[in-house]
Amino acid sequence: MLLTNLEQVPGKKIVQHFGLVQGNTIRAKHVGKDFLAGLKNIFGGELGAYTELLAESRQEATDRMIQQAISMGANAIVNVRYSTSSVAQGAAELYAYGTAVKVDL
Amino acid sequence: MEIIVLLILLATGYFFGQRAEKKHFKSIIEREKAHLHFPVVTMRTPPAIAQHELNAELVAGNAVISIDFFKKFVASLKMLFGGRVTQYESLLDRARREALLRMKEQAALKNAFVVMNARVETASISKNSKRRNSVGAIEVLAYGTAISLGKKIQR
Secondary structure, eight states: OEEOSSSSOTTOOEEEEEEEEEEEEEEEOOHHHHHHHHHHHHHOEEOHHHHHHHHHHHHHHHHHHHHHHHHHTOSEEEEEEEEEEEEETTEEEEEEEEEEEEEOO | OHHHHHHHHHHHHHHHHHHHHHHHHHHHHHHHHHTTTSOBOOOOSOOOOSSEEEEEEEEEEEEEEEOOHHHHHHHHHHHHHOSOOHHHHHHHHHHHHHHHHHHHHHHHHTTOSEEEEEEEEEEEEOOOSSSTTOOOEEEEEEEEEEEEEEEEOOO
8 A cells, every 4th residue: 555645646647537545543641651741741852652642542543544445446646645533631633644546656 | 828828739740830931942942943854835736746655644633732821821811911921922833843754753763755735723621610711731733734755756
């Protein structure tokens, strides 16, 4: 599966469009990690646990998007975008979307 | 009693916060120098290179950075008067440069020569459930398409 956030796949011809594919995941903060993060909030600096958590969650959203594209018979997703929004206190939604296409390999 | 606790928190926040920020900026500047030759652009059309095929791959980097207690306190005072809040400026600057650097490092690992259509996105992670609009930590995501040279085109 080719992923790009350009409008085309460089050097390859798009032969078929399948439309929008998307994947999302909503993550809540872990209480223990949140406590440590609370301490970090006094000292400042990077919250490594959160960086990892968000990266993992975003990967999961991407994987769901890829699954959807595979089920459509696509072999590439172009114009991939990410967005983050907080839906409730302490929970965030990570959302990935793009256009599934078939390219000549 | 409460004032003493506040003062201790302010002092530790000031001391550790300044030290962490200085260290972080030093490492950012060092790594930025190392990746100076690596272009990140917001253009969307890939370069036309006739001799090679091009490979495209999505790369991303993220960073969650928290503000320290001292800066948060000073910023909340500044909110009364308005004007530039330099405390938050440096926080966002740090997070953004760190995320961009991580994206660049990932792209360099994939032997790319440019990152196209780079996008930077910021989200605030509120830490304090009692005060809704308080900025505790921010997450910055930088992503783009890493372009690398593929095999040579035979003519």
